[in-house]
Amino acid sequence: MKTLMKPLLLCMMTVLMLSGCALPGLSGSSENTVKIGTVTTSETQTIGYIQKYMIEHYTDLNAEVITNLGSSVVMNKANINGDIDISAVRYTGTDISGALGLDLIKDPKEALEIVQREFKKQFNQKWYDSYGFANTYAVAVRGEEAKSKNLNKISDLKPYAPKYKFGVDNSWINREGVGYEPFTKTFGFKFDSVFPMQIGLVYTALANKKMDAVLAYSTDARLKLYNLKLLDDDKHFFPPYDASPVIGYDLLKKHPELDKVLQKLVGKIDSDTVLDLNYQADVESKEPSTIAKEFVEKHNYFENE
Amino acid sequence: MDILTKLMNYYSQNAAYVWAEIYRHFLMSAYGVLFAAIIGIPIGILIAKYSRLSPWVMSLVNVIQTIPALAMLAVLMLVMGLGTNTLVLSLFLYSLLPIVKNTYTGITEVDRTLLEAGHAMGMTRMQVLKMVELPLSLSVIMAGLRTALVIAIGIATIGTFIGAGGLGDIIVRGTNISNGTAIILAGAIPTALMAVLADFLMGWLERALSPANHKHLR
Numbered sequence: 001m002k003t004l005m006k007p008l009l010l011c012m013m014t015v016l017m018l019s020g021c022a023l024p025g026l027s028g029s030s031e032n033t034v035k036i037g038t039v040t041t042s043e044t045q046t047i048g049y050i051q052k053y054m055i056e057h058y059t060d061l062n063a064e065v066i067t068n069l070g071s072s073v074v075m076n077k078a079n080i081n082g083d084i085d086i087s088a089v090r091y092t093g094t095d096i097s098g099a100l101g102l103d104l105i106k107d108p109k110e111a112l113e114i115v116q117r118e119f120k121k122q123f124n125q126k127w128y129d130s131y132g133f134a135n136t137y138a139v140a141v142r143g144e145e146a147k148s149k150n151l152n153k154i155s156d157l158k159p160y161a162p163k164y165k166f167g168v169d170n171s172w173i174n175r176e177g178v179g180y181e182p183f184t185k186t187f188g189f190k191f192d193s194v195f196p197m198q199i200g201l202v203y204t205a206l207a208n209k210k211m212d213a214v215l216a217y218s219t220d221a222r223l224k225l226y227n228l229k230l231l232d233d234d235k236h237f238f239p240p241y242d243a244s245p246v247i248g249y250d251l252l253k254k255h256p257e258l259d260k261v262l263q264k265l266v267g268k269i270d271s272d273t274v275l276d277l278n279y280q281a282d283v284e285s286k287e288p289s290t291i292a293k294e295f296v297e298k299h300n301y302f303e304n305e
Numbered sequence: 306m307d308i309l310t311k312l313m314n315y316y317s318q319n320a321a322y323v324w325a326e327i328y329r330h331f332l333m334s335a336y337g338v339l340f341a342a343i344i345g346i347p348i349g350i351l352i353a354k355y356s357r358l359s360p361w362v363m364s365l366v367n368v369i370q371t372i373p374a375l376a377m378l379a380v381l382m383l384v385m386g387l388g389t390n391t392l393v394l395s396l397f398l399y400s401l402l403p404i405v406k407n408t409y410t411g412i413t414e415v416d417r418t419l420l421e422a423g424h425a426m427g428m429t430r431m432q433v434l435k436m437v438e439l440p441l442s443l444s445v446i447m448a449g450l451r452t453a454l455v456i457a458i459g460i461a462t463i464g465t466f467i468g469a470g471g472l473g474d475i476i477v478r479g480t481n482i483s484n485g486t487a488i489i490l491a492g493a494i495p496t497a498l499m500a501v502l503a504d505f506l507m508g509w510l511e512r513a514l515s516p517a518n519h520k521h522l523r
Contacts, residue, residue, distance in 0.1 A: 023336055026329065026389045037468070040481050066387060066468035068477050083387040083468070200481035222482075282482040285311065287319040 033062045034251070034258070037075050037084030040068050041199070042281035042288055043135065043219060043274055047265075048088035049292030051245065054264065057301045059257045065289075071171050073098050080123055085251050086262075090127070091135060091241035095119075097177050104177045108134070108240035115244075124249045128262055130242040131269040133219060137172065137238045140216040142206060143227035153234040157213060158189045166191035167211035169199040178239060186237045200282075203228065219271060221279035243269075264302045311487035323475070327495050330471035333389055333464065334457040334503075337396025338404075342450060345401050349408020349446075350434070359409060366402040374399070374460050382467050392464035392471075399460055400453035407449025411442025444515035451507035458500045462492075472496045 034055055038048040045067050052063035066084055069075045072091070076099040078084045092111040096102050100118050105111040116127045139154050151157065157164065173180050173196045184190045195211065202214040207226035216223060218230060245262050252259050269277075277295065280286045296302075316323060352359040377395045385391045415438050423433040465473030475492030479485035 023332075023389065023393065026332055026336075026393075040477065042478075042482060045478075067470075067474055068465045069387070069468060070466065078387055078468075081386055198480065200485070204484075283484075285315055285482070285485070285488055287322050287478075289322055290319055 032060070033064050034086060035084045036063055036065045036086045036088050037069050037078055038065060038067050038088045039071065039075060041217070043278050044089040045288035046277045046281055046291050046295075047131070047269065049289045050265070050296055051086065051088055051262070053292055053296045054261050054301060055258065057296070058261045059255065061255065079125065079246065079248065085248065087246040089131070089243045090246045091243055093136070093178070093239035093241040096239070097175065104239045106236055106239055108242055111240050112242060119246065120249070125246050126249055126252060127246050128244045129266045130244050131265060132267045133269055133271040133274045134240060134242045135217050135219045136241045137178070137215055138218045138230045138233065139213055140206060140223060140228045140230050141213050143229045146229040151229070151231060153232040154187055154237070155234050156231065158187070161189040161191050164191050164212035165193055165195060165210070167195045167197055167202045167205045167214040169202070169215060170196045172215060178237070183237065186235050219274050219278055221275055221282050224275070224279070225283050268302060308487050308490065312490055315487055315491045323491065323495070326470065326472050326474060327499070330458070330461055330496070331499060333392055333469060333471060334396060334454060334461045336393045337457045338400045338450060338453045340393070340397045341400030341404050341453060345404035346408050346446060349405045350412055352405070353409050353412035362405065363409075366405050369398050370402045374463055375466070378463065378467050387468040389464070389469045391467050392461065392469035396457045396460060400457055403449040403452040403456070404446070407452075408442070408446050411445030412438050414445070415441045441516050444511050447507065447511040447514055451504060451511060454503045454507060455500050458496065458503060462496055
């Protein structure tokens, strides 16, 4: 018994050590697995899973969704390094200032052209046309307060701002060109205090009157749930954030069938649809993977398009 | 009450997903501890034999333990990229301290008279190690593995930030949405249960392997 144990153990050890690249049970072989990266928001995760099911429906490849990447910058690095193969959702405005380090473009069309050209040139990646929705930053206040104080556009906040607590996304506050500093310069007022927090917390904070105004995402279903009002961006301060998937050309060359699959989704998810998806995820507490499955089945995997 | 129904609702809606994450979470923790055992136990034996090495090795594994988990993941991520392997490596590093330390303690605590008795019977050093020291220290080594596994299950939750998946995914999603308390619990409860269960089972194994119970086992 003892003589048998030793070689057996040694074998097990070496097998485990050698298989270090893909531990059994944790991930499939990387050859046939497409890794889709998403950040923490429900909308990127849902769309990531939609892509997963689409890819698995139309091709022989497996797809794995890697959720909760820190930010779009992390996602871009991961995409370049090959840690992920597809970025589920990228926003034009974010990557023009983040990944490309360019000045902001206010025109949505021009912005899309620039990211498509520059991502091809700099990173050898294909930036698709938009899904059909944009997720821009927008300043939100409580609905009843907007009514009583007659707040419609951001400039209307000026007289109230010195007493307002402003809750913002962690990654926004120091962002070059669209962060808090330029914001104060453009609109000519400052808030009493600014609280950076995880984006998911701002809506509740506002509804519970912990905050008086927050920087929200325009597609978030909780705006509707809590009856929050989006203020018009009267100075066109926030750049366009149209949503598209991004994939490397190397992978497209190896698996050309992926291009067709991703192309199928272009223009298929408009702002109402994404709001509905977000509502299911954020308010009804459904898992993004469940929502995505229902979505692709409802649309029959976009077979007829 | 509302949270409880929401929680039940969540589990019934997403049962397959939750099971997959539980399995993945446990597997990642177990791999980390397994690799640490493969490396750590021989190291523990080695430093018990060559006691001049022990302060160096001990302070090294102690230092590893003091690095905050998030910082460790961030640094490892720069080298190894995203994914489960990075998490398994960091769990491996965190598991080293309890395993090395307990192995070292277990071996050095063995009664010297027994060792001398072994030598007097004409045993080689390997034989003494295999037949006297290891059996007598087995339960202490098991206690180290037990601690390591419980720690690993806890730390594995932050693997979600480097795309490793696991129950942390569910918890972080709960923090990202409003009224996510039920979802946070949906991820936290299995994590806690897993840690308690692992502790219980390893504790049972530890008692079963203790020298006092050896006769019953045979």
